[in-house]
Each structure stands twice: as structure tokens, then as C-alpha cells.
Amino acid sequence: MDNRLIIALDVFEETKALEIAKNISDMVFAVKINWPLILGAGPGIISKLSRFTPVICDLKIADIPNTNSLITQKVHQMGAYGVIAHAFVGGDSLRAVVESARGIKVLAVVAMSHPGASDFMEKDLDGLLSLALKSGVDGFIAPGNNPSMIRRVREKSMNKPIVSPGIGAQGGNAVEAVMNGTDYVIVGRSVYESANPEQVVGELNWQISEGLERRPGRYEILNL
Ligand code: 3DU
Secondary structure, eight states: OOOOEEEEOOOSOHHHHHHHHHHHGGGOSEEEEOHHHHHHHOTTHHHHHHTTSOEEEEEEEOSOHHHHHHHHHHHHHTTOSEEEEESTTOHHHHHHHHHHOTTSEEEEEOSOSSGGGGTTGGGGHHHHHHHHHHHTOSEEEOOTTOHHHHHHHHHHOTTSOEEEOOBSTTSBOHHHHHHTTOSEEEEOHHHHTSSOHHHHHHHHHHHHHHHHHTSOTTSOOOOO
16 A cells, blocks of 8 residues: 555653554554654664564754764664654755665655744745755655645655644644645654554545545655
8 A cells, every 4th residue: 555644653662652553554654753752662662663664763863964974874773764854954964864874764854833933944944945955855844734834845846755744633634734745644642642543543544545636736746
């Protein structure tokens, strides 16, 4: 199945993360892990989860080129499928991630889903996008709860996939995000806090198919 759902496993406990991942692995594209799980369960969770499903490490890497490169090398060694880095740190820092990735996918954060994103990041979306494009990243992170922002990213970059959090707990809707140009949907709380994660994952997959059907033909569906 051409799956386009990514589950954010923002839980602290290894057992809970592994249980959810095992139960949903054949219904999702990947899981995304962030600092809560890495700090809670230890970095070994990357390779443990990778036995069931591709793992995207949402480390939001944002440092000088040398440090970015060291972090990316380690993420690669641990068997991750992809890594997320911030674009705002500048072209040299982002290129260091891309150059150290050795085949793992690099996603650049160009816009965020929380209200504070309008304080700084939103003001230079075009600059962040062009910097990320020039750095050779594999895709963009852009907010699924902000359809006009997704369209702006899509219109500027027709050839890199958009991966969007902000669906469910943060108010976004998967049908709407995908209609507006999101290629992969990230969902956390709505799934891992649910009494029936498999059912929620099934519904989200249905919503993604619906969004793809209603998507304008000029927005090609892009793969990561
Ligand atoms: O809101 P949720 O529980 O569905 O989780 C969303 C995940 O995506 C979470 O790990 C968060 O850190 C990440 N994320 C955003 O929510 C918004 C962004 O702009 C970037 C990443």
C-alpha cells in the first residue's frame, strides 16, 4: 500500500512505543520519534523500532555545521530512515546534515504549526524554503493546520514532498491538508492517546485517500 501516514510516538515508555509500533506498522509509512521518547527510553529505541517500521528522528537539528554533521552520522548508524533539521540555522548547517546523511532522508522545518511560529519563522518562509531547496533536502516540514501555508510551500517548490504535523490535537484536518498539498501526514496524540490506535489510524488513512482524490491535478503527489 502506498501509505502516507506517519505516527509521532511522543510517549516516554519503550514498551508503549513498541506496542503501538507493532500494532500499526503495516498501516503506516513510518513512525516519527522526538526527544520525549529518546530521553525516556534511550537512543537504542531507534534501532528497536526500526525492526518494525521506518523511523524518522525528529531531533530538529539546529547547530553549527560540525555538530550537525556528528549528530546526523550517529542517527544514520542507528538505522533511522530519516532525520529532521531546522532550516533557520543557515545553508552551511543544513548542508552539513545533507552531506552526512548517507542515504537517510533529510526533512527541513520551514514553517511550524504553533501560534508562536508567527513571531519569527513565518516572516521569512520564502527565504527558508529557498535555502532548504538549495541545500538539497529531501522534503519539507510544514504545518498541516495551516492550509494557506501548505499551498505557499507547494507553489514555491513543486518537486519536494511536504510532510505535515498539526493534524488532530492541533486542530488540523488530514483531508484538508492533503487537498492543499501535503504529501505525508504526521499525527501523534490523536493516535497514541486513543483507546484504539488501530481504528484511528484506519480513519486517518481514509482521510488521506479522500484528500488525494480531491487534490488539484497540478499538485503532483510526491514521494519521500
Ligand atoms: O500534535 P501531535 O500530538 O499530533 O504531534 C505532532 C508532532 O509533530 C510532535 O512530535 C511535534 O513535536 C511535531 N511537530 C509539530 O507538531 C509541529 C511542527 O511545526 C513541527 C513538528
